[in-house]
Amino acid sequence: MEDTVIDDIDLDLIAALQTAPRASFDVLARVLDSSARTVARRYARLVDDGAMRVICEIEWSLLAEGLPATVWIGTEPGRAPEVAHALAARADTPFVSLASGAADVFCMLHGATRADTTRALTTELPAVPGIRTLRTEWILRRLTSTASWRLPRLTSGQISALTGQNAGRTAAHPRDTPLSGLERDTVAVLRNDARMPFSTLARTLGITESRARRTVAALLESGLLRPRVEVDPRDIGYAVEAVLSIGCRPGAVKRLTASLADHPATRFLALTAAASVFTYGGVFRDEEHLADFLTGGFEGSEEVTSLECSLQLEVLKRYWTARP
Incomplete structure (x- = not known):
């Protein structure tokens, strides 16, 4: 990314796009008390400079068989x-970072099949030069998605005005029927550009614009596609990014799930098949902010029985894409 200066107006635009990633520039301008031309110009600058992307997060069941694993590497x-x-050069790693604390390198691994993931963990990764230790935590259930994290900048009125602007939702259950050929093509096109106009999508897929609208609407409503803003937290005021392994008593899982999922620092939360119960990803203004969180800064913290923290020193790959 170039040394883009992100000011308060840019932050407001990013926050609005987090709430309504596919909202038109006219709608965004009205909510932000600006002009559509100004909003479009600032959006283009952020995208062209590599500071922001608006992508589609895809339900895991569409990407691969089974769920991913997190890997803590010494x-x-x-x-x-x-x-x-x-690891970042591999096709099966959606996230890779240099870390400190519980790991020197942290990554998420998601093979096309369970067998592929198993082979990578038991044979391929141990053979990578320089790796000394591996600890794997299989994800059982995603509890929150990065798509749901928000910059706390908009008023309740602004949020209300943006609600329902094709934001997508989380799929409660995997869809029983497979995607059609058209749906798969649509997913492939929107994956890297969630704001592609329907007219452009229709031309790309060789269909009518009305059919493109119906197909996208169905995918968004199902939760299989979730438009989201992809931006480095450090560029928008969050200097510290951390991944935690959190353990608790079985009877406390539901309470902690609700508390952690609603916490403003939370970007990712999952149940894991490991000694810990949760894998947690969060962003913090600074080390003091993280320290407050670790020392009881969330409801139900007294239920925590174990906690390991890895600071993310440098993210090399985020949501399948290498960082510039």
Whole structure:
């Protein structure tokens, strides 16, 4: 990314797009008390400079068989960058970072099949030069999505005005019927550009604009596609990014799920098949903000029985895309 200066007006636009990623520039301008031309110009600058993308997050069941695993990796001294770059080059890693604390490198691994993921964890990753230790935590259920995280900048009135602007929702249950060929093509096109106009999508797919609208509406309503803003938290005021393994008593899982999912720092939360119960990803203004969170800064913290923290020093790959 170029050294783009993101000011308060840009932050308001990012916050509005988080709430309504596919809203028109006219709608965004009206909500932000600006002009459509100004909004469009600022949007184009953020995208062209690589500071922001508006993408479609795809339900895991469409990407691969089974669920992903998180991998906490210890490396030989001085070899963490080499290992992280090797993992980022793999097609089955949606997220890779250099870390400190519980791991030198943290990644998420999601093979096309369960067998692929197993082979990667048991054979391929251990053979990567520089890796000394691996700890794997299989995800059982995603509890929150990064698509639901919001910058706390909009008023309740602004949020209300943007609600319902094709934001998509989380799928409660995997769809029983497979995607049609047209739906798969639509997913492939919108994956990297959630704001593509219906007219452009229709031309790309060789269908009518009305059919493109119906197909997109069905995918958004099902929760299989979730438009979202992709932006580096450090660029918008969150200097500290952390991944935690959190353990608790079985009887406290529901309470902690509700508390952590609603916390403003939470970007990702999942149940895991490991000694811990949760894998948690969060963003914080600074180290003091993280310290407050770790020392009882969320409801139900007294139920926590174990906690490991890895600071994300540098993110090399986020949502399947290498960082510039």
